[in-house]
Amino acid sequence: MTGAVLKGKAITYGDDVNTDVIIPARYCTSFRAEELAQHCMEDLDPDFLQKRRPGDIIVAGNNFGCGSSRENAPLAIQGAGIACVIARSFGRIFYRNSINIGLPILESPEAAQAIAEGHEIEVDLGAGRIRNLTTGASFTAQPFPEGIRAIMAAGGMVGFVRARLGVDAPTQPGRGSKRSQG
């Protein structure tokens, strides 16, 4: 996810948005991102699916993604076409899961505070820069620790483990095509 510049409208939420409202367990018999996306946020924000456009950015308060360990939560958000989640802070399992599956997340209390619903946001993931194109304000996200950056640089945990196991050397043709996000 390093290097990319994203641009999208902000969809805002408050504190403690838990994984049960991001994707209720009753739908977690599936782990396909596109199926999960159909129910993303439905108990908290029934309009989410209607209003979100591919590339939109979720901006939330404290402890986004708290609760259950279900990876279905960041998958649902990813499947809904959300490009990035900016929050004041994240629940720790959601934080790990997002990094592992390659859903860009940024911690920035200042941005979380200042960005309002519908604001046009630009995010430079490599530099950790967040610009509010509507107001002109800009913010710097908390940098990721080096160990986590290594996982991000590999595109997520699948790439990281493949490198650790040495399964990609020498190149095995066709192997990479199976790596669609489940």
Next chain:
Amino acid sequence: MGMTIAEKILAAHAGVHVVRPGELYFAGLDLVMGTDVTTALSAEVFAQMGAQRVFDPDKIALVNDHFVPAKDIAAATLAQTMRRFAERYHIRHYYELGSSGICHTLVPDEGLVAPGDLVVGADSHTCTYGALGAFAAGIGSTDMAAAWALGESWFRVPETIRIIFRGRLPEWVGGKDLILRVVGDLGEDGARYKALEFGGHTIEDLPMAGRFTVCNMAIEAGAKTGIIAADDVTREYLRGRARRHGEYHRPDPDARYARTLEFDVSDLEPLVACPYSPANVKPVSQVEALPVDQVVLGSCTNGRVEDFRIAATILKSRGVHPKLRLIAIPGSQAVFRQLLDEGIVAVLAEAGATISPPTCGPCIGGHMGVLGPGERGLFTTNRNFKGRNGHPTSEVYLSGPAVAAATAVTGKITDPRTLMG
């Protein structure tokens, strides 16, 4: 400068003498636990990782508990995927219906966790095992696949918050009330990225069942893990179960804590967490008399033999209120058999409880007791988020088994001290 228990366990598993909060380590794992709801995705990711074998088939536990007995075809397919993975990779601790149970009741009872262990589980309540003096943390499915492949996981060393309980617990007050007190105080994110270390005389006197309940809900304050120093109570529990002796860590006297909270619990009232947050905690007296449609006794929080003994004491010769549904869920097959032996199943059945097989069902709004529109539940489970237990307009209050049983008798939220005099 000394270390907390969490720091000592991480240092031992990262192969270093000292760790400090904020540092990041890859550390070796003693157990990796998954369930029917998280394992199928891990199995797929494991294949994508190109892994040929698991790091150690003896250090992986796979437990059928969330959507079991299979609630529909999709759930059956998830369980099938886990079953096939277990067969293919010769997973030693695979638990099938009939010998399974709710993972956080089953796994410690099976002796799979020893004091000082480093454990990850693809379930957020994996922190339960901290009651044995282990460092146990919840992870997602991709992390679990990586753990299977590598035998290690990355950890950012958490700061530790120390929680000291003093005083003797009053009658009808237990582990659930202790942890609700803490979560109510800290809030849903008060321990985010941190470890909780529980101690004090109240904890030293607390039996293992209560200790599991306390550590189980550390995650509800956002904690990475909740730990209780292993002691003679732990040793006694592990006798005949443990497969290894383990390391009985104690915090150093000069360990550094992010903060220390002290609670005198000698006057603690039975507590409830009100909708829609486990941190929205009130004394039961403030919500008494609210009518309740369904009570659930069970879950990884309160599904142990001791919990049902308390409930049976209250329900015996009283009976369930005719307008209320009581669902009792023994935490495992072994718990169920013990409840049969003690005559508790008979007491519950005579009182009018529906006895469910061990399952997470109603705790996650999956099956076996989902709430309808506008219904109110009182559950001994751990979360009451909007929509978690059923229709988004339903609501759940969380309590210990005594409040739950008293409520089942009267049909409205009831202080067990009032009912039992």
